[in-house]
Amino acid sequence: MKTARITQNFRGRTAIVFSSEGRSLDLLEQTMRRLGLEADIRPLQMRQSLELPDGLHREHHIVLIDGDMTLPAAWPESYGAETPCPTIGLVGIEAPSRLKALLQLGVQAFLSKPIHSGSIYSALYLAVNEFNRMDVLHRDLHDLSDRRRKRIHVIRAVTALMRQRGLSEDAAYSILRKDSMRERVSIEDHCFDLMHAQSDDDPNSRETNKRGQAR
Structure with missing residues (x-):
């Protein structure tokens, strides 16, 4: 079984942030830029329905999704059944239903609100490397199924x-x-x-x- 390489540097990626967090978004954007990411902040109103974007790439994007939004049940059909890129859930209200909605979208890490700069790198590190690990497992499973066939x-x-x-x-x-x-x-x-x-x-x-x- 293959082992996913550990990623510690996120430079060159774009972090797309969907949140209603207000002033914390400025801190998030500043921290992202210090880590070498381009921050694409997309502020939303509380409880606003969230439409997830097409055109995401596993090597180029990281998505941060606010769990206090009205979340879709799944990613757009163009991505199939898998999460298209590393994804972080922003958690404010720790209700089981909201955590479940984030898990159903395949988030690999959580970042608590209000956002603190000291926890951002850890969330990025976990999301990117867990995504890479699951990607390797999916590829191995596909390869085994193909060989069995x-x-x-x-x-x-x-x-x-x-x-x-x-x-x-x-x-x-x-x-x-x-x-x-x-x-x-x-x-x-x-x-x-x-x-x-x-x-x-x-x-x-x-x-x-x-x-x-x-x-």
Whole structure:
């Protein structure tokens, strides 16, 4: 399993802040700039409905969301099911319903209101690194699911090689494994490509595929 690298420097990122916090926003903006971030403050009225933006990038943005706003149930559909970038929840009223609404948006850290400069870096550090950690886990899970889906092609490739060369199962698998390592791809991807190439070269297989598509 891969390990996410620890990020300690947030220079060059843009922090988009949705809050009704008033004067604390000046302190937040000043602290952000000292840390090398560009602060994009978007003040809102208390209880105002919040519309989350499109076009966020995981490496370029950090979003701070005030939990005292009327929050949407999810991010825009363009982001899919995952949080698009590191996200911090600003917490004033510690009601379970408001904390739950922030968690449902996938916040990785909390910053209490009124905002104090000494707690801002810690919230940024936690949000960015927790986001990176979850991103690595999601990528690993996707990779495992993809390899599991392609495992049938490994079985087919081993069987074909055993039949073609009169090899044992272990010997056929060893050859396929060495070939995949030589090509620097997983054995699942190697066998997937191998079996599809053989299928394309087999006229009977192509005809079967055509009949299947016609149905």
